[in-house]
Amino acid sequence: MPASGAVTRNTLRQQIADALRDEVLAGRLLPGEEFTVKHIAEQYGVSATPVREALVDLSAQGLLDSDQHRGFHVHQFTVGDFRAMVEARSLVSDGIFRRIAGSGLGRVRSEELVSVRRRAEEAARAAKGGDLDILIGYDLRFWRELTTLVANQYICDFLHRMRVQAWVFSVPFLRADDACRDWLWSGHEQLVDAITLGDADAARAVVDASHAHSLAWVDRLDPELGRPRR
Numbered sequence: 001m002p003a004s005g006a007v008t009r010n011t012l013r014q015q016i017a018d019a020l021r022d023e024v025l026a027g028r029l030l031p032g033e034e035f036t037v038k039h040i041a042e043q044y045g046v047s048a049t050p051v052r053e054a055l056v057d058l059s060a061q062g063l064l065d066s067d068q069h070r071g072f073h074v075h076q077f078t079v080g081d082f083r084a085m086v087e088a089r090s091l092v093s094d095g096i097f098r099r100i101a102g103s104g105l106g107r108v109r110s111e112e113l114v115s116v117r118r119r120a121e122e123a124a125r126a127a128k129g130g131d132l133d134i135l136i137g138y139d140l141r142f143w144r145e146l147t148t149l150v151a152n153q154y155i156c157d158f159l160h161r162m163r164v165q166a167w168v169f170s171v172p173f174l175r176a177d178d179a180c181r182d183w184l185w186s187g188h189e190q191l192v193d194a195i196t197l198g199d200a201d202a203a204r205a206v207v208d209a210s211h212a213h214s215l216a217w218v219d220r221l222d223p224e225l226g227r228p229r230r
Helices: 002-025 037-044 048-060 079-100 110-129 132-150 153-175 188-196 200-218
Strands: 064-067 071-074
Touching: 002 037, 002 048, 002 153, 037 048, 037 071, 048 064, 079 153, 079 200, 110 132, 110 188, 132 153, 132 188, 188 200
Parallel strands: none
Antiparallel strands: 064 071
């Protein structure tokens, strides 16, 4: 049936996009690395159509760049890009906190935070243990679920995209940095505690601290080479 076929193709398209995004986040597809639709289709054993659609989706998310004659390559974010991402997150977060300043965080029920707290605990544990692979997945899910409780879907999608892009930039440098563990933010549980108590000021302080932490880390990088200064 046509409807079933459409669902299958769209599902496959999303699965391929998710798999390639995971490859980029894991650092197995590096910034600037080139590949073609044919190459990815052969790698996953699927037809070219859902692969092409998945690559276009990732390009729209800013993770890939396309070249009409050479295929696709992983976008290479700069130190300046990363700082701009943190600034964008900070400005949007400020807007969220201004909006809830009058009513506080009381509308977030404790039962809604059960799953978020589990994500927070796992993310914090991975950060403190220096386990980058586990941290990325839990960190992304943590912020996505938490933002959903306090903001609309458009804001959630924007912040999620900024966070994915920030990780794409960060991963290669963190993996090459012997001091990686010292620069993995682990304040997830403190943020959940503040929201559980309905303390918007404390929550804002934790979020601001996470942004400051990101900027302190990127300040260590050579702006030209994107690696820790000696």
